[in-house]
Amino acid sequence: MPKVKIDAERCKQCMLCVEFCPRDSLRISERTNLKGYHPVEQCDEESCTGCGICALVCPSVCVEVYR
Amino acid sequence: MREELFMAGLGGQGVNLAGQLIARAGMDIGLNVSWFPIYSPEVRGGYSTCTIVLTDGRVGSPTSEHPTSMILMDPTAVENFAAPLVRGGLMVVNSSLVPERPEGDFRVLMVPANDIAAEIGNERTVNMALIGAWAAGTGLMDVEDVAGSLRAMLPERHHRHMPDNENALKRGAEIGETARL
Amino acid sequence: MAEAKLINPYPKGLTEVEMRYCPGCTHGTAHRLVAEVLEELDIIDRTVAIATVGCSVYAYEYFNTDAVQAAHGRGPAVATGIKRVQPETVVFSYQGDGDLASIGMAEVVHAAARSENITIIFINNAVFGMTQGQMAPTTLLGQKTTTSPQGRTVEAAGYPIRICEMLATLPGASFLAREALTTPARIRSSKRSIRRAFETQLAGAGFALVELLSICPTWWRMDPLEAIRHVEEKMIDYYPLEVFRDRLAEEDEGGDTNA
Amino acid sequence: MSQQRRKVFISGNEATAEGGIAGGCRHFFGYPITPQNKIPEYMAEELPKIGGVYLQAESEVAAINMVYGAASAGARVMTTSSSPGIALMQEGLSYCLGSELPCVLVNMVRGGPGLGNIGPAQSDYWLATRGCGHGDGRCITLTPYSVQELHDFTAGAFEIADRYRNPVMVLADAILASMMEPCELIPRRDLPAPDRPWAVGPHDPDQRERNIVNSLWVEFDVMEAVSQRLEERYRQAAEEITDWDEFGSDEPQVMICAYGISARICESAVMQANDELGIRTRLIRPKTVFPFPTEPIRSWAERVDAALVVELSMGQFVEDVRLAVEGRCPVDLLGRAGGNVPTVGDVVEKIREAALRAGVARV
Numbered sequence: 104m105p106k107v108k109i110d111a112e113r114c115k116q117c118m119l120c121v122e123f124c125p126r127d128s129l130r131i132s133e134r135t136n137l138k139g140y141h142p143v144e145q146c147d148e149e150s151c152t153g154c155g156i157c158a159l160v161c162p163s164v165c166v167e168v169y170r
Numbered sequence: 171m172r173e174e175l176f177m178a179g180l181g182g183q184g185v186n187l188a189g190q191l192i193a194r195a196g197m198d199i200g201l202n203v204s205w206f207p208i209y210s211p212e213v214r215g216g217y218s219t220c221t222i223v224l225t226d227g228r229v230g231s232p233t234s235e236h237p238t239s240m241i242l243m244d245p246t247a248v249e250n251f252a253a254p255l256v257r258g259g260l261m262v263v264n265s266s267l268v269p270e271r272p273e274g275d276f277r278v279l280m281v282p283a284n285d286i287a288a289e290i291g292n293e294r295t296v297n298m299a300l301i302g303a304w305a306a307g308t309g310l311m312d313v314e315d316v317a318g319s320l321r322a323m324l325p326e327r328h329h330r331h332m333p334d335n336e337n338a339l340k341r342g343a344e345i346g347e348t349a350r351l
Numbered sequence: 352m353a354e355a356k357l358i359n360p361y362p363k364g365l366t367e368v369e370m371r372y373c374p375g376c377t378h379g380t381a382h383r384l385v386a387e388v389l390e391e392l393d394i395i396d397r398t399v400a401i402a403t404v405g406c407s408v409y410a411y412e413y414f415n416t417d418a419v420q421a422a423h424g425r426g427p428a429v430a431t432g433i434k435r436v437q438p439e440t441v442v443f444s445y446q447g448d449g450d451l452a453s454i455g456m457a458e459v460v461h462a463a464a465r466s467e468n469i470t471i472i473f474i475n476n477a478v479f480g481m482t483q484g485q486m487a488p489t490t491l492l493g494q495k496t497t498t499s500p501q502g503r504t505v506e507a508a509g510y511p512i513r514i515c516e517m518l519a520t521l522p523g524a525s526f527l528a529r530e531a532l533t534t535p536a537r538i539r540s541s542k543r544s545i546r547r548a549f550e551t552q553l554a555g556a557g558f559a560l561v562e563l564l565s566i567c568p569t570w571w572r573m574d575p576l577e578a579i580r581h582v583e584e585k586m587i588d589y590y591p592l593e594v595f596r597d598r599l600a601e602e603d604e605g606g607d608t609n610a
Numbered sequence: 611m612s613q614q615r616r617k618v619f620i621s622g623n624e625a626t627a628e629g630g631i632a633g634g635c636r637h638f639f640g641y642p643i644t645p646q647n648k649i650p651e652y653m654a655e656e657l658p659k660i661g662g663v664y665l666q667a668e669s670e671v672a673a674i675n676m677v678y679g680a681a682s683a684g685a686r687v688m689t690t691s692s693s694p695g696i697a698l699m700q701e702g703l704s705y706c707l708g709s710e711l712p713c714v715l716v717n718m719v720r721g722g723p724g725l726g727n728i729g730p731a732q733s734d735y736w737l738a739t740r741g742c743g744h745g746d747g748r749c750i751t752l753t754p755y756s757v758q759e760l761h762d763f764t765a766g767a768f769e770i771a772d773r774y775r776n777p778v779m780v781l782a783d784a785i786l787a788s789m790m791e792p793c794e795l796i797p798r799r800d801l802p803a804p805d806r807p808w809a810v811g812p813h814d815p816d817q818r819e820r821n822i823v824n825s826l827w828v829e830f831d832v833m834e835a836v837s838q839r840l841e842e843r844y845r846q847a848a849e850e851i852t853d854w855d856e857f858g859s860d861e862p863q864v865m866i867c868a869y870g871i872s873a874r875i876c877e878s879a880v881m882q883a884n885d886e887l888g889i890r891t892r893l894i895r896p897k898t899v900f901p902f903p904t905e906p907i908r909s910w911a912e913r914v915d916a917a918l919v920v921e922l923s924m925g926q927f928v929e930d931v932r933l934a935v936e937g938r939c940p941v942d943l944l945g946r947a948g949g950n951v952p953t954v955g956d957v958v959e960k961i962r963e964a965a966l967r968a969g970v971a972r973v
């Protein structure tokens with residue numbers, strides 16, 4: 104199952120990955136990281152194809168894509 | 171001993187090169203020397219002056235307030251620069267361009283340098299005639315030594331001019347001998 | 352089904368140090384692309400990165416290479432000094448638009464004129480970021496900044512400078528491209544040009560510069576997505592995306608013709 | 611030195627350039643400015659012959675930053691310029707100081723401020739010893755007074771720069787640059803690469819960590835620690851390389867302090883004062899002005915009746931002399947500017963005045 108792992112402490116909640124995800128499988132989480140951001144998390148593993156666009160657009164280099 | 175030689179002439183007359191030759195020759199015979207130029211702002215055609223110090227002691231100041239000798243290559247040089255020459259100093263004048271003998275409390279060597287160069291058939295030897303006269307007039311160096319230093323300074327391709335240069339140095343020295351009497 | 356494998360390992364060209372850029376700032380994207388290219392070309396250990404003055408001043412902490420921090424605008428001169436001493440070293444200067452197009456204009460132009468065998472990564476986000484949002488030489492007409500509060504006007508500040516087009520007048524510039532760090536496709540294209548710029552240096556072909564249109568959500572006072580739209584809708588209009596010069600390709604074509 | 615030195619008759623500019631080569635410089639970055647153009651011309655001619663690099667930068671600003679890059683990469687590197695050009699280099703020089711990079715600068719000082727003129731001057735004294743960019747960095751500053759010393763000091767500057775990881779400035783002037791004198795040249799030889807484990811360049815990551823050349827220290831304590839390290843280095847340099855020369859009477863009534871070309875004129879004046887005026891005079895001539903030879907000046911100040919400072923500026927060097935003298939004797943100044951140089955007679959007259967005021971001479 105393709106999977107996206109986001110380093111919650113590095114995520115700055117810029118939303119680019121969420122916006123560019125073609126499958127809407129990412130969302131902002133409820134939790135708060137040490138910098139005060141709500142890091143992005145994967146909400147729908149089923150729909151993820153592991154295309155890697157989230158990692159491509161992420162300026163914080165905090166997205167790992169498993170396929 | 172300490173000789174402070176001041177030289178002046180128009181740019182293009184070879185003032186600086188002649189001054190460097192004298193300093194270099196001084197070095198070659200074991201003296202402490204310096205050569206210091208002052209150019210006028212124009213790169214060419216302006217006025218050139220230089221000061222050469224020759225001494226068996228410390229050179230100290232490379233500039234000179236009261237030179238002990240002068241080589242003046244044209245009328246303007248005589249007019250503008252002659253005054254500070256020390257009493258009893260030696261003034262070598264290019265009489266081809268300065269017909270009137272400067273008067274004063276100093277020795278004067280009138281050297282028709284342009285005429286000598288013309289007779290030799292090499293107009294670039296004007297300054298050599300003046301150097302020859304100065305060398306003999308001060309008795310500081312033999313023209314053979316000067317010629318040797320010139321040969322060492324000149325690039326190989328200019329060595330063909332050496333006979334003319336030596337000739338001019340000798341002709342100048344003959345006139346210079348008279349000042350030592 | 353086989354176990355899922357990590358398809359994008361963290362680039363070896365970056366250190367573990369967390370970049371201190373604002374949320375959404377595409378400096379991070381540019382850093383990652385450069386780092387990936389260094390890794391792919393296997394040149395990390397013989398590369399010297401030059402960090403200049405601006406938001407990317409700490410680039411020496413992020414690139415996993417030897418690094419030199421340069422005075423404001425002088426990256427190309429420092430790169431020249433290094434390259435002339437160590438021709439085998441890969442040298443790149445990472446500069447923003449204030450650094451390169453304002454105070455450092457002379458250095459970049461002359462490095463290009465000499466066809467200095469170096470690579471320049473030029474981040475154009477049309478604003479001075481580090482000093483808090485002042486007008487840059489590349490600020491668009493009408494764009495509001497902290498020093499053009501009514502919007503940049505021609506009367507007051509003249510026209511924005513198109514660096515690539517200007518450098519393209521110099522025969523010494525061997526690779527020149529403008530890309531944008533906006534959409535996935537454009538980011539991929541950016542990486543191709545960055546790679547090409549380093550290949551140009553590795554081939555000894557001379558000066559290479561990649562201009563990357565970037566966003567500054569903070570000083571544009573937009574959220575990152577709005578900012579990306581702004582690049583797409585406004586900036587690209589004035590700064591067309593193009594490979595202006597690719598000497599390696601020209602040489603290849605020349606070779607083909609002769610064959 | 612195994613090889614014999616060759617004696618030549620050479621200009622100060624050429625002796626400086628050859629000194630750089632003898633000191634191991636194989637990389638030169640510069641920008642033309644009178645009265646030092648013979649140096650870049652000489653380097654452009656000679657460096658390619660010995661596998662070196664000459665590059666004419668687009669400005670002094672670029673030149674010093676190329677020096678910064680080359681020094682970062684471990685090269686023995688130099689640039690030369692004259693006052694306005696050196697002024698332009700201040701920022702880059704400051705980076706060299708802050709990043710602790712060895713490099714050599716030669717400043718053939720000319721008249722100023724502004725475009726000034728191309729005459730001889732020593733009015734960059736403060737720039738050299740206090741300035742050198744902003745912050746707490748200082749340039750080690752050598753002051754040759756002859757063509758021979760221009761050669762020797764420039765050659766030696768590279769070793770000093772490496773020893774203290776600090777830029778070294780050779781501070782001379784338009785007269786020294788253009789005058790010719792006999793000079794015994796240090797033979798050219800290939801020196802081993804300087805030991806600079808901190809230099810950037812290709813490396814095996816298993817052998818060392820990555821190197822970073824940097825002068826950005828955001829944390830106050832770190833920045834202060836850097837400043838303290840530099841200060842300690844300058845203190846060490848003061849102990850190890852402070853240099854000066856003395857000439858004249860062993861029991862002086864008057865002490866003259868002058869450096870560079872001024873010291874040449876003073877040397878003649880000291881001879882005259884001693885031999886002709888009977889005023890016992892001694893010249894103290896700094897060969898380094900940063901670090902400054904405070905001790906000899908202080909110790910002679912205890913014993914003389916008056917001191918005279920001669921400089922081609924309106925009173926810059928004199929401040930360091932006064933700091934050294936600390937009121938032990940009156941300090942008089944003969945300062946000329948704008949390309950003007952005092953004559954030997956001017957200096958002798960000043961010596962006489964100083965001696966008169968101190969009551970050690972009549973007439």
